[in-house]
Amino acid sequence: MSIQLTTPTDRESAISLARSKGEPNWLVELRGEAAELAGTLPWPKPEKMRIERWNLTAVGQYEAPVKVESISELPAIAGELIAEGTENLVVQRNSGVIWSGLSADLAAKGVIFTDLETACREHGELVQQYLFQAVKKDEDKLTALHAALWNGGIFLYVPKNVDVEVPLQAVLFNDNQEATFAPHILIVAESNSRVTYVDTVVTDKSAITAGFTHPSIVEVFVKGGAQVSFGTIHALGETGADLSVRRAVVENDGRIEWIIGDLNDGNTMSETKSVLNGQGSTSDTKVISVGQKSQNMSLTTAAQHFGKNSDSNMVTRAVMKDSASAIINGVTKIEHGATKANGVQAEKVLMLSPKARGDANPILLIDEDDVTAGHAASVGQVNPEQVYYLMARGITKQDAERLIIYGFLAPVVSEIPVEAVREQLQRLLERKLQG
Incomplete structure (x- = not known):
């Protein structure tokens, strides 16, 4: 089945596609509303980077997934990324998930690890509570466009007091330049739970030669006392534009750890933000990137402190070659009332060419007196x-x-x-x- 969106902002096409996939009514309506919004909202405006000049609407058409019967049947590009012996794995190819597995032990504990489309049908009431709550569909054209056409995706739910001792893994790849590739990742960790999730987002560069857009959103909800480690590597092809927004909402004594490798060959806009709502909530973010040729990259990490005694640490390191350009923003925002909060950030850029450009912009926005905050930034050879x-x-x-x-x-x-x-x-x- 192949359904082309007439335009990325067409309500009728978005609703038609959702209904053809058997999606619940609440999701069909959400997609229609988002498609209308996408026609009226502006693109995001990251600091010092005009992404509207990029090819942002090459979203392709929906390609129905063909599931495989065993991991051994997966294409080589996916197989080489899978941890040996893993049972807990989701694989998305282009517009849909072709493999999903969860160990019987974790399933018995109430853990849900599947594609988000399936979760919307089988766990609709649970998913609806959180979907597009950390990242609102009406924030800008990117979030609205993504809400209208996202596909496949990941849903991970960890019940209260459950400690998932082994990492859960996903491989998301595209090898058809005409297919929509727009996964949405939604993670919910209930109180005092613990989980590690790792994914790899890649392109089969031998198959993708035309321009494509990868709009991706990650939402993570960390409840009281829970801990979530989120690791991701993006290595999409030179002809692509990777637009990725990641956001975590962290409650009392919760902790989010971000480990991000932005290693695309094409233009990249990456925003990773932790909203520290709870008292004693913490965030630790580590980002690396390597730019080459004429790449343009906008890399933003952010922490917004609302909770008392909340703590954030952000480290970004980038290596720039050839005539690549990177704008690296670190934003620490401490809101009024977030007493005893602490925010630290460091951005470092290593230049390997006189034509390369790297701007490191540490930003501290402090609306409370009784806090500590610091930053460091360096650009050099x-x-x-x-x-x-x-x-x-x-x-x-x-x-x-x-x-x-x-x-x-x-x-x-x-x-x-x-x-x-x-x-x-x-x-x-x-x-x-x-x-």
């Missing part, structure tokens, strides 16, 4: 003294520079909790750094 030191010990200049770069990125790479994903990140870094 590889330190020649470090290169000389390594060369004096028999290491070539090229290898010395590579070691320094890996050391620069290591604080994030080492945090990836799934070995197969960590190894893939290393391979992607090596490829991008060598060109």
Whole structure:
């Protein structure tokens, strides 16, 4: 089945597609409303980056997924990313999920880990409470467009007091440039639960040669005393525009950990934000990125403090090659009443070419007196003294520079909790750094 949206903002087409997929009435109505909104709202305006110049509406058409019977039948691009022996896995190919598995032990504990489309049908009342609540559909044209056409996606629900000891993994990939590829990820961790989720979002570069748009939204709800670790690597092709918005809402004594590798070859807008509503809530965000050729990248991390004694830490490290351009924003906002809050951020850019551009913009917005906050930002080239030191010990200049770069990125790479994903990140870094 293939249904083309007449335009990305067409209400009738969005509703027709939703009904053809058997979606519940509440979701059909949501999609129709979002499609109308997308026709009236402006695109987001990240700092110093005019994304409206990018190809933002190449969303393609819906392609009905063809499920596989076993993991061994998955395409190689997905198979090489899967942790050996995993039972807890969701795989999306283009417009839909083709594999979903959850261990009997976790299912017996009430854990739900499936594609979001299935969850909307089978767990509608639960999903409806949270879908588009952290990221509203009417924030801008991107969120409205995504709400109208998202497909596949992930739904992860962890009941109260359940500790998921093994990471849950998803692989999301596109190998058809005419297919809509717009996953929505929704995670709900109830009180005093604990879970680690890791995904990889990739393009089969041999199959994708035309322009495409990847609108993606992540919503994470961390209830009191819960802990969520969210790791993601994006490695989409040179012809694509990756527009990813991630947001977590954290309650009393909850904790969110973000580990993000933005390693796309094309234009990238990435926004990751933690809303610390609860007293004692915490957020730790680590982001790495490598830009090459003529890439344009807008990378924003943010923490908004409402809760007393809330704590946020943000680290972004980027390596820029050739004539790539990156605007890196760190935003710490401490609201009135968030006494004893603490917000720390650091943005560092390593330049490998005189034509590359990297702007680091730390921003502190403080509306409360009794708080602590700090920031650090640096943009520079590889330190020649470090290169000389390594060369004096028999290491070539090229290898010395590579070691320094890996050391620069290591604080994030080492945090990836799934070995197969960590190894893939290393391979992607090596490829991008060598060109």
